[in-house]
Amino acid sequence: MDSNWTTRLNPEIVRSLRVTLPPRRLLFITLLTMALLLVMGGVAWNDAATRTYLSAGARLAYFGRSIYWVLTLVLFALLFVLVPATAALSFIQEKVRGTSLFQQMVLLSPFRLAVGKFIGSGLVGYFIAALIFPLFLIAAITGEADPAQFVRVSLFLLVGGLCCQAVGLFISAALSGPGDRFVRGGLLIGPAVGGAGALTAIALYRFFDHQFYSGGIFDRWNFYGVELEPYIVILDIMIFIAVWAFAGTVRRIKVSQLIPVRPWPAWLFFASAEAVVAGLLWGGYSPAAYRRDIFENPPVARLILYLVLNWIALMILAGSSALGRGRLREWWSAGQDELALFQRQEIKNAMTTFLVALGISLAGLAALWASFHTYAAPYGQSVPAGIQLAAIAACFTFTVTGMAVFIQYCAMQRFRIGAWAGVALTVLFYVIVGVIGSSIANENNTAALLNPLVYTAAITKDDPYMDKVRCTSSVTSVKADPYMDKVRCMPDMTSLPEPGGVWGTLIRGLIAEGVLALGCFGLACVKWRKTEEEILRERRS
Amino acid sequence: MVSTFGLSKYYETTPAVRDVDLYVSRGEICGLIGPNGAGKTTLLKMLAGLLRPTSGKIEVDRIEVGAEPKRLHEIVGYVPDTFGLYDELSVRQFLEYFARAHNVASDKVRKRIASVLELTNLSSKLEAAVGSLSRGMRQRLVIAKTLLHAPKVLLLDEPASGLDPLARIELRDLIRELGRMGTTLVVSSHILTELADFCTSVVIMEQGHVIRSGRVDELIETIRGGTPLRIELVDEAAARALAATLSGRDDLKNLSVNRLTIDCAFQGDRAALAELHREVVLANASVVSFYERRLTIEDVFMAVGSHKVS
Numbered sequence: 078m079d080s081n082w083t084t085r086l087n088p089e090i091v092r093s094l095r096v097t098l099p100p101r102r103l104l105f106i107t108l109l110t111m112a113l114l115l116v117m118g119g120v121a122w123n124d125a126a127t128r129t130y131l132s133a134g135a136r137l138a139y140f141g142r143s144i145y146w147v148l149t150l151v152l153f154a155l156l157f158v159l160v161p162a163t164a165a166l167s168f169i170q171e172k173v174r175g176t177s178l179f180q181q182m183v184l185l186s187p188f189r190l191a192v193g194k195f196i197g198s199g200l201v202g203y204f205i206a207a208l209i210f211p212l213f214l215i216a217a218i219t220g221e222a223d224p225a226q227f228v229r230v231s232l233f234l235l236v237g238g239l240c241c242q243a244v245g246l247f248i249s250a251a252l253s254g255p256g257d258r259f260v261r262g263g264l265l266i267g268p269a270v271g272g273a274g275a276l277t278a279i280a281l282y283r284f285f286d287h288q289f290y291s292g293g294i295f296d297r298w299n300f301y302g303v304e305l306e307p308y309i310v311i312l313d314i315m316i317f318i319a320v321w322a323f324a325g326t327v328r329r330i331k332v333s334q335l336i337p338v339r340p341w342p343a344w345l346f347f348a349s350a351e352a353v354v355a356g357l358l359w360g361g362y363s364p365a366a367y368r369r370d371i372f373e374n375p376p377v378a379r380l381i382l383y384l385v386l387n388w389i390a391l392m393i394l395a396g397s398s399a400l401g402r403g404r405l406r407e408w409w410s411a412g413q414d415e416l417a418l419f420q421r422q423e424i425k426n427a428m429t430t431f432l433v434a435l436g437i438s439l440a441g442l443a444a445l446w447a448s449f450h451t452y453a454a455p456y457g458q459s460v461p462a463g464i465q466l467a468a469i470a471a472c473f474t475f476t477v478t479g480m481a482v483f484i485q486y487c488a489m490q491r492f493r494i495g496a497w498a499g500v501a502l503t504v505l506f507y508v509i510v511g512v513i514g515s516s517i518a519n520e521n522n523t524a525a526l527l528n529p530l531v532y533t534a535a536i537t538k539d540d541p542y543m544d545k546v547r548c549t550s551s552v553t554s555v556k557a558d559p560y561m562d563k564v565r566c567m568p569d570m571t572s573l574p575e576p577g578g579v580w581g582t583l584i585r586g587l588i589a590e591g592v593l594a595l596g597c598f599g600l601a602c603v604k605w606r607k608t609e610e611e612i613l614r615e616r617r618s
Numbered sequence: 619m620v621s622t623f624g625l626s627k628y629y630e631t632t633p634a635v636r637d638v639d640l641y642v643s644r645g646e647i648c649g650l651i652g653p654n655g656a657g658k659t660t661l662l663k664m665l666a667g668l669l670r671p672t673s674g675k676i677e678v679d680r681i682e683v684g685a686e687p688k689r690l691h692e693i694v695g696y697v698p699d700t701f702g703l704y705d706e707l708s709v710r711q712f713l714e715y716f717a718r719a720h721n722v723a724s725d726k727v728r729k730r731i732a733s734v735l736e737l738t739n740l741s742s743k744l745e746a747a748v749g750s751l752s753r754g755m756r757q758r759l760v761i762a763k764t765l766l767h768a769p770k771v772l773l774l775d776e777p778a779s780g781l782d783p784l785a786r787i788e789l790r791d792l793i794r795e796l797g798r799m800g801t802t803l804v805v806s807s808h809i810l811t812e813l814a815d816f817c818t819s820v821v822i823m824e825q826g827h828v829i830r831s832g833r834v835d836e837l838i839e840t841i842r843g844g845t846p847l848r849i850e851l852v853d854e855a856a857a858r859a860l861a862a863t864l865s866g867r868d869d870l871k872n873l874s875v876n877r878l879t880i881d882c883a884f885q886g887d888r889a890a891l892a893e894l895h896r897e898v899v900l901a902n903a904s905v906v907s908f909y910e911r912r913l914t915i916e917d918v919f920m921a922v923g924s925h926k927v928s
Contacts, residue, residue, distance in 0.1 A: 084727065088718035096706045175702025181668055182691045183719035184767070335670055335687045406628050406672050 089193020141219025156238030160202035162271030165245035399496035479594030526586035625674030652823035695764035705749030754785025844883030
């Protein structure tokens with residue numbers, strides 16, 4: 078390979094090119110791909126030729142359709158399975174090979190290194206896909222494929238493939254930090270990511286298929302109340318995931334090279350992710366608006382889904398940023414030297430990020446809740462709307478902060494998996510509380526109310542805005558859209574809940590969750606002091 | 619050139635390096651010695667900016683490690699004790715990759731590669747596949763790769779482990795040559811004789827602590843306690859008998875018998891030494907040799923350490 082032109086390229090891409098696609102292998106892959114295509118074409122042509130009841134033109138179209146579907150499958154296998162799997166191995170392989178230390182010391186910027194890894198990990202897949210794509214196009218034309226569907230599937234292949242690859246690369250970077258913990262089982266990450274890519278393709282393909290859109294009657298998805306075709310929403314979400322997964326990879330490289338990282342990209346990620354989730358779960362109805370699918374479930378179900386997603390995200394954040402004994406040593410050595418003070422800033426940043434993420438989460442919760450209350454008619458509610466929102470926000474804050482300090486408490490113990498033991502125990506606690514709560518006759522019992530999701534459902538039960546929104550009006554034909562019968566949705570005031578019961582549940586739940594959070598704080602404070610004494614004593618000795 | 623202040627590193631609860639204060643001046647070849655588990659590799663990795671210290675401060679050429687890792691990597695080269703290479707590449711492609719990755723200007727890459735290959739005696743292997751190189755050649759290739767961006771400080775972790783005698787001699791010559799060229803080297807090893815040949819200073823580590831450091835001749839002086847003598851005899855019984863006779867003398871210290879040899883430190887002038895020599899030879903017909911022994915790093919290490927691992 079001529080080194081003159083290679084000097085202009087990203088060196089990581091050149092290295093990947095030389096390692097994965099040396100000239101002989103390039104020739105071999107080309108010949109093998111061509112041979113397999115010929116065999117496949119022969120089989121498909123043989124199948125078409127036996128259909129003598131079809132005209133010659135129809136037989137050709139049949140042949141084209143067969144090839145089109147097979148090539149679609151091959152392209153999915155390449156871009157959703159092979160390329161993400163190799164991307165997921167890119168950093169781990171360096172670790173296994175013993176070259177990761179060299180890569181830690183190179184002077185390439187983390188961004189260039191990530192770009193090099195990204196493109197380099199997909200070279201074989203891209204090359205075969207590039208060989209196949211012209212035939213795919215010809216097969217689509219010959220097989221008289223729906224042009225709209227061809228474009229949709231091509232976009233799905235491109236965007237979805239890149240998204241899965243970026244996620245694979247991020248996972249690889251995240252699991253191959255300076256510690257050696259994940260290396261042994263690391264090579265299984267590739268097949269796991271490839272499998273996940275395949276499941277993604279299988280799960281989402283129907284939204285790109287012509288059958289989903291045929292006849293013009295299909296579900297539209299809403300994003301901040303704007304109706305969009307599902308494939309557009311999916312592609313946008315995939316672009317969002319791909320961009321952040323790539324940014325996450327760059328950040329992980331920085332961390333592995335001990336380059337100080339700033340907290341604001343993490344804040345921006347949380348803010349943008351909340352914006353996307355809130356947009357997808359957005360309400361914003363009014364009697365004047367005709368919506369078909371928006372309230373198939375009551376709004377509170379959307380609110381609960383939002384809380385679940387945020388709870389999981391905050392739990393992962395708490396697990397990953399909790400201070401284990403090693404980090405605490407850095408914290409408590411800060412009095413002695415500047416470097417430790419610098420590290421102390423990083424620790425502070427991690428804690429600030431958790432609080433900022435919680436704040437963003439609450440802001441999203443308020444916005445989402447407000448989107449279910451846009452109808453201004455003065456419906457009577459058992460609990461004033463503001464108090465209902467404040468109670469949900471307070472109980473979520475209590476739960477999440479209590480959980481975070483409990484995870485910190487576990488991080489200070491000598492668990493083998495560190496803070497993640499706290500995450501596992503938290504999940505176990507809520508499972509046990511859920512079982513106990515559901516076994517008691519009164520569904521709003523204190524044990525059940527410890528769970529903020531049950532609490533939210535309990536205090537919004539029969540609420541005209543949150544729970545009893547029913548698409549009660551008769552089906553109305555909308556002239557503007559001849560293909561759709563739309564349903565009128567509005568708050569249902571037929572039976573309001575007992576105010577006294579709701580107030581009782583609201584206060585009892587808040588007290589229970591507050592006490593639980595305080596208990597977690599107390600536990601963590603005692604352990605914190607004890608650990609500090611232990612570590613300082615160790616230092617002195 | 620390289621200095622550390624109160625440097626510590628803990629792996630969870632296990633201390634690997636504790637309160638290390640170190641100074642290596644420009645152009646020095648510093649040997650880092652200690653038993654396995656003494657914390658040498660951890661210390662080198664922290665100096666290379668590959669591992670975050672738990673506490674303490676490191677400065678390399680006035681650059682604070684941790685604050686500016688990229689600037690640090692511009693002036694530091696690190697050769698790990700175990701490493702892998704891109705076996706599919708040729709030596710030229712391998713070095714081209716690292717030259718470009720270390721921001722060596724495109725028009726200087728070839729010249730730089732030629733110069734490091736010449737220095738490491740690998741010029742004839744330019745187009746050979748990396749996978750086909752012997753262990754010693756691979757070691758030299760990694761050093762060549764590390765020298766591509768002309769680092770001011772070179773950190774070598776157990777560079778001679780696994781090398782045959784010839785490869786060790788070549789490596790020793792290479793390290794000397796680099797020292798002559800003004801590169802500051804920190805070389806870790808637990809094979810003391812290999813360091814003795816080229817180190818100008820040593821740092822002795824044990825259980826994460828630096829127990830002694832300084833210039834080799836100064837350290838030797840601290841343990842000397844007199845003129846080191848070795849007397850060799852033909853049989854063990856004669857050695858024990860002579861040791862028993864000599865143990866009564868006030869001018870002989872640290873007397874020890876090791877099968878056929880007696881080691882001790884003589885405290886007296888040259889004339890008294892000549893007198894002792896005459897007495898020993900006349901009194902004992904089985905003496906094979908009587909000579910002033912040259913102290914080495916090994917003696918320093920044996921004298922100052924408790925030889926425990928972390």
